[in-house]
Amino acid sequence: MNKKVIKLMVLLVLAGAILTGCAAGVRAESTPGVTVTEDYVYVAYMQNLYKLDRFNGARLSSFPEKPSANLAMYAAPVVEDGYIYFGDLANDFRKVSEENLNQVVWTFEDAKGWYQSKPALDGNLVIVPCTDRNVYAIDKESGTQTWVYNGEYAFIAQPVVVGDKVIVSAQDHHILVLNGATGEELYRVETTGMVLAPPLYDPETDSVFVGSLGRQMISFTLATGEVNWTYGTDDLATIWATPIILDEQLIFTDKNGKIIALNPETGEELWQNHAGGTVIAGATLVDDKGFLVAREDGTMSYYSSELQGGDWTVTVPGNIYSKPIVDGDQIFVPVVKADAFIYTYSITGVPGWSFSPSN
Amino acid sequence: MWETIIVQPFTNLLLLITMLVKNFGIAIILFTLLIKLITYPLTSKQLKSSMAMQDLQNDPKYKKMMEKYKGDREKTAEIQMKVYKEKGVNPFGSCLPTLIQLPIIIGLYQSIMRVMASTPLELVKLERIVYPFLDVNKILPIQNHFLWMDLGQPERLWIGNIGIPVLAILVLITTYIQSKIMQPPTQSNDQGAAMSNSMMMMMPVMMGWMAYQFSAGLALYFLASNIATVVQYAAMGRADWAKIFPWVESKEQPKTAAVIEDDDEDEEEIAEEHPQPVKTVKPSARSLAKRQRPKRKK
Numbered sequence: 001m002n003k004k005v006i007k008l009m010v011l012l013v014l015a016g017a018i019l020t021g022c023a024a025g026v027r028a029e030s031t032p033g034v035t036v037t038e039d040y041v042y043v044a045y046m047q048n049l050y051k052l053d054r055f056n057g058a059r060l061s062s063f064p065e066k067p068s069a070n071l072a073m074y075a076a077p078v079v080e081d082g083y084i085y086f087g088d089l090a091n092d093f094r095k096v097s098e099e100n101l102n103q104v105v106w107t108f109e110d111a112k113g114w115y116q117s118k119p120a121l122d123g124n125l126v127i128v129p130c131t132d133r134n135v136y137a138i139d140k141e142s143g144t145q146t147w148v149y150n151g152e153y154a155f156i157a158q159p160v161v162v163g164d165k166v167i168v169s170a171q172d173h174h175i176l177v178l179n180g181a182t183g184e185e186l187y188r189v190e191t192t193g194m195v196l197a198p199p200l201y202d203p204e205t206d207s208v209f210v211g212s213l214g215r216q217m218i219s220f221t222l223a224t225g226e227v228n229w230t231y232g233t234d235d236l237a238t239i240w241a242t243p244i245i246l247d248e249q250l251i252f253t254d255k256n257g258k259i260i261a262l263n264p265e266t267g268e269e270l271w272q273n274h275a276g277g278t279v280i281a282g283a284t285l286v287d288d289k290g291f292l293v294a295r296e297d298g299t300m301s302y303y304s305s306e307l308q309g310g311d312w313t314v315t316v317p318g319n320i321y322s323k324p325i326v327d328g329d330q331i332f333v334p335v336v337k338a339d340a341f342i343y344t345y346s347i348t349g350v351p352g353w354s355f356s357p358s359n
Numbered sequence: 360m361w362e363t364i365i366v367q368p369f370t371n372l373l374l375l376i377t378m379l380v381k382n383f384g385i386a387i388i389l390f391t392l393l394i395k396l397i398t399y400p401l402t403s404k405q406l407k408s409s410m411a412m413q414d415l416q417n418d419p420k421y422k423k424m425m426e427k428y429k430g431d432r433e434k435t436a437e438i439q440m441k442v443y444k445e446k447g448v449n450p451f452g453s454c455l456p457t458l459i460q461l462p463i464i465i466g467l468y469q470s471i472m473r474v475m476a477s478t479p480l481e482l483v484k485l486e487r488i489v490y491p492f493l494d495v496n497k498i499l500p501i502q503n504h505f506l507w508m509d510l511g512q513p514e515r516l517w518i519g520n521i522g523i524p525v526l527a528i529l530v531l532i533t534t535y536i537q538s539k540i541m542q543p544p545t546q547s548n549d550q551g552a553a554m555s556n557s558m559m560m561m562m563p564v565m566m567g568w569m570a571y572q573f574s575a576g577l578a579l580y581f582l583a584s585n586i587a588t589v590v591q592y593a594a595m596g597r598a599d600w601a602k603i604f605p606w607v608e609s610k611e612q613p614k615t616a617a618v619i620e621d622d623d624e625d626e627e628e629i630a631e632e633h634p635q636p637v638k639t640v641k642p643s644a645r646s647l648a649k650r651q652r653p654k655r656k657k
Contacts, residue, residue: 171500
């Protein structure tokens with residue numbers, strides 16, 4: 001074989017490798033999926049699910065033992081009774097042992113799409129949204145499908161289980177309410193745009209609150225599906241995250257950084273503030289006393305409900321697209337475009353550990 | 360810069376077509392054809408240039424001249440340049456359009472990937488580059504389902520538990536057809552032929568493999584692009600279907616005789632202007648006899 005042919009082959013292989021790097025089937029750009037338990041932090045990011053020591057960030061183990069280029073995972077796992085349930089971008093959903101992540105109890109392989117959001121637990125079932133336009137209910141013991149709901153678009157938000165109902169955010173401009181035992185659609189509530197975040201349920205008023213890319217916040221009664229109120233103004237931007245309830249105020253952010261508080265019963269605007277930059281991750285409740293707003297550029301501020309202003313601010317060295325997790329006296333912030341996947345802070349804003357596989 | 364000039368307009372155009380036809384699969388096909396149409400002058404120029412070059416390479420007299428001055432690079436280059444000039448062939452004519460098309464192809468590829476956003480982070484990025492006159496809320500979500508395919512996933516046609524990569528197979532076949540009908544006629548023993556043959560085997564396999572691995576949307580683009588190129592080539596009357604279908608009559612080459620007329624005088628003229636420094640290649644007895652033979656008319 002002459003040199004030119006060899007050169008040509010090398011070039012072709014290189015071109016293939018470069019293109020594959022750009023767009024291989026299982027690769028998607030997403031944020032780390034983080035779940036915090038009493039002792040551990042689980043981080044699903046790229047080719048691994050990591051189990052970390054909650055207090056010092058030390059890596060304890062990871063799944064799989066040998067990372068594969070064909071495997072990627074971004075959905076936060078759910079942990080219950082010593083088992084972890086999580087899905088990946090290779091169309092597999094697994095139950096593994098919390099003790100040994102590589103001890104797989106079962107794998108559900110019936111889906112033809114990616115798992116991109118945290119599943120929800122409902123008694124004996126684990127409810128899993130999938131990009132193949134289905135929501136699956138899988139038996140926790142056997143790993144077999146109990147029911148499946150067929151939708152029109154990919155499901156990418158964590159479902160919310162309330163009693164015998166499952167509330168699912170759909171991309172087709174609807175919120176779906178399903179029967180938790182059968183998967184039958186009980187009713188749907190129309191929104192003005194795509195809903196990408198899980199809804200918020202308030203047990204005191206039996207109300208569901210959800211914002212959409214249609215620049216609208218909506219409230220409806222779960223029992224009846226009746227819309228209580230809608231909120232939307234001309235200068236309201238798209239809403240990407242779940243709202244919070246603090247001191248009888250419904251607080252949410254829009255993409256432009258506006259922080260808005262409404263009366264949850266009437267939808268009447270109480271006050272407005274501004275985070276000073278783009279906000280995708282929304283507001284996160286802290287200790288029922290205040291809330292955090294994390295801007296896309298990494299600026300994270302704490303607001304106490306009384307002051308309605310920033311009490312402290314830290315700059316996280318990365319971009320924030322998903323909600324920080326507040327658990328006990330720690331704040332866990334998943335980031336992208338940074339040296340680490342996750343940064344931690346105390347609830348007073350003092351930096352703690354960070355984690356990246358290389359360190 | 361790259362984003363603003365290439366990716367953003369392409370993405371918005373793709374979204375606009377999707378909004379009009381309400382089907383992302385059809386939008387990808389239309390978008391590919393539209394881009395092919397826009398770049399047609401470049402492609403046509405490139406094809407014509409490479410055809411002229413092919414014809415020249417196959418011309419027996421040109422070959423003879425090249426053979427004659429084989430050892431003298433300077434002389435060979437000079438004769439080449441002279442012939443190129445006379446016949447109006449630009450040796451870089453096929454490279455320049457390719458270079459210009461390259462950013463378009465990469466931009467097209469990137470915009471298809473952008474529109475197929477499937478995670479919130481990708482949707483944030485998509486929303487950011489949509490022009491204000493396109494209401495993102497009306498466009499999103501994009502229906503990724505087309506025929507049996509999920510355009511955001513690698514394509515498989517599921518029959519029971521067996522997933523058949525139909526699109527990857529079609530991409531492999533059309534890439535092979537494209538390479539085969541566009542393959543320049545070369546002699547079986549030269550380097551060009553060896554390269555061309557290995558490329559003809561490697562390209563379809565590589566494209567098929569990429570279509571197998573990548574999302575169906577991109578594989579659909581590969582397929583539409585391959586078919587459009589074959590049609591374009593056929594429309595220019597250059598497709599030799601006999602290479603694919605043996606029962607079709609071959610349009611065997613060429614017009615080559617017309618490319619270089621009797622250039623013996625020119626050849627001599629060049630040789631006189633630039634006498635061979637060390638060795639003069641003498642024509643062999645066989646080639647002399649060949650020269651003296653009367654020319655056969657086809």
